Amino acid sequence: MTTRGRPFYEALDAQDELAAFRDEFDLPDDRVFLNGNSLGAPPKSTWDRLSRTVRQEWHQDMNAAWWTHGWLDLPTTVGDRIGHLVGAAPGQVVVGESTSVNLFKLLCGALQLQSGRRTVLTDHDNFPSDLYIADGVAHHVHPGAQVTRVDADTIPDALDEDVAVVVLSHVDYRTGRILPMNEINKRAHAVGSLVLWDLSHSAGVVPLALDTDDTDLAVGCGYKYLNGGPGAPGYLYVSTRLLPDIQQPITGWLGHAAPFSFEADYRPAPGIGRLTTGCPPLLSLVALDEGISLTARADPALVRAKSSALTELFIELAGERLAPHGCSVLSPRTPAHRGGHVALRHRAARRLVERLATEGYMAELRVPDLLRFGLSPLFVRYVDVWDSVTALERILADAPGDPAEDQP
Known part of the structure; x- marks a missing residue:
């Protein structure tokens, strides 16, 4: 004692x-905030950044601000800042939509890349939304797929040549347990499976090395340890080696190779831009940028x-x-x-x-x-x-x- x-x-x-x-x-x-793993505290700089965005950029320049102030580039510039925090080289992270929507995109993309394999393997104690998304994709988008839930400790033993993708949370939302990313990636790759990680409870507080660990795919949220504010947009990561071939199901106009050509047929943008969909949530995105900028200084x-x-x-x-x-x-x-x-x-x-x-x-x-x-x-x-x-x-x-x- x-x-x-x-x-x-x-x-x-x-x-x-x-x-x-x-x-x-x-x-x-x-008050003492002991729930930053759910919603981070607001940086003081966020108020000034939001005020400047609304009062100067939006008020003064209106529609021109998309270009003059780099609004359209924020999904990838903020994505690269997150990439630096999670150990990803530039060009592999983009910000936009919620974590669940991004998980849906990447899970559909993984099943497309792994044509011929049917199983989505996950932990039965995974975050419920991740489980719901996996079930929804198997039921509505890839009806030939099946979701198998096992105990996290048995994931390596459950891997076989029918597993298309493993979906796991890096840090357990209940207990805080960290799963061994590098080890699981290696075991999955040995049988030809991909791994899709949810980083929501780890990015910003637990060291990550996505590139070094040969990670395939990842998603995460911006409102926990990244201090981006309530409803901050999520982000997704796609390894450079998968980017040329991955396809996503929500083919919106800003994921087009030339969105302002307004072509009737879809052509995916090169690189990580192909994973974007619609207009970025600008005010939430600049708030997230402030949270990430503060976090990255530590x-x-x-x-x-x-x-x-x-x-x-x-x-x-x-x-x-x-x-x-x-x-x-x-x-x-x-x-x-x-x-x-x-x-x-x-x-x-x-x-x-x-x-x-x-x-x-x-x-x-x-x-x-x-x-x-x-x-x-x-x-x-x-x-x-x-x-x-x-x-x-x-x-x-x-x-x-x-x-x-x-x-x-």
């Missing part, structure tokens, strides 16, 4: 090399080190102070296997999350019994870990309540 008190955590904050980044976020004084090694330290301290305190009250830690204990959030299990999870919110600690419920704490290293402090566990311990001790009342 540790005897560390709050001064220990205050000292860690004083030594934190990333501490200055907190001042660049617009954070309220009366040393990735420092980000990962602080993320691991925050989650390690939270797990340590939870084991000492919350376990006696019925809380158990679901997240992996080994830092190398753990993403940027910690999951606790308690039968009264709903009530606990609600009570924490009344005291200013914004965590998340995942029904029926999980509490998630997203510890975004650019704006969460070590003392926030101490304070939030202290608050949760007090709530548990003061009013344990009837856990049955919290079941859905």
Whole structure:
């Protein structure tokens, strides 16, 4: 049992090399955001960027701003900035649409590339939307395909020559468990399968090396650790070796080789541009650009080190102070296997999350019994870990309540 008190955590904050980044976020004084793995905090610079886009670029130049201010290029320029964060060379990432729509595009493209193979292999604990999309593609677009769900640990053993594509989340949205991307890619490629990764809970907080790991395809969202704001557009990655041949099902005009020629027949654009569809969501896109620009200024090694330290301290305190009250830690204990959030299990999870919110600690419920704490290293402090566990311990001790009342 540790005897560390709050001064220990205050000292860690004083030594934190990333501490200055907190001042660049617009954070309220009366709340602590512990759900950055769901929605990142707004950078202060976002307000100025949005104001400039609306008041100057849109107001002054109107339609000409698409060209004079590079609006039409933002899906690929912001895509390259994301590519830098996830270890992808330029020209392989584009921004637009939601993560689910992008997953739909790439899954259809993967099945087209893998003609003759029928199986889409996935983890039965994958994010539900990813499962829904896979089922929808098999049912509506590729009726010959079949979706097979297995335990994540058995993915390598389930690979065979009928598997067209494996669809996985790099970091589990519930527990924070990291899957071994490089290893799974190699095992899949050995039998001729492609792998499509969802990076939504890893990009911006967990080191990624898509090119080095010989990744085929990936998608991700912009509103979690990239701090792009609610509803920020998602992004997709296609390896350079697949770009010449991949086709997508939503062939909109901005994915055309010459969109302003207004040809009646579709010709896909060369490169990553062929994965675009319609007009980019400009205001959301410039907000995302600000979030990415801020995230990209931080040393990735420092980000990962602080993320691991925050989650390690939270797990340590939870084991000492919350376990006696019925809380158990679901997240992996080994830092190398753990993403940027910690999951606790308690039968009264709903009530606990609600009570924490009344005291200013914004965590998340995942029904029926999980509490998630997203510890975004650019704006969460070590003392926030101490304070939030202290608050949760007090709530548990003061009013344990009837856990049955919290079941859905």
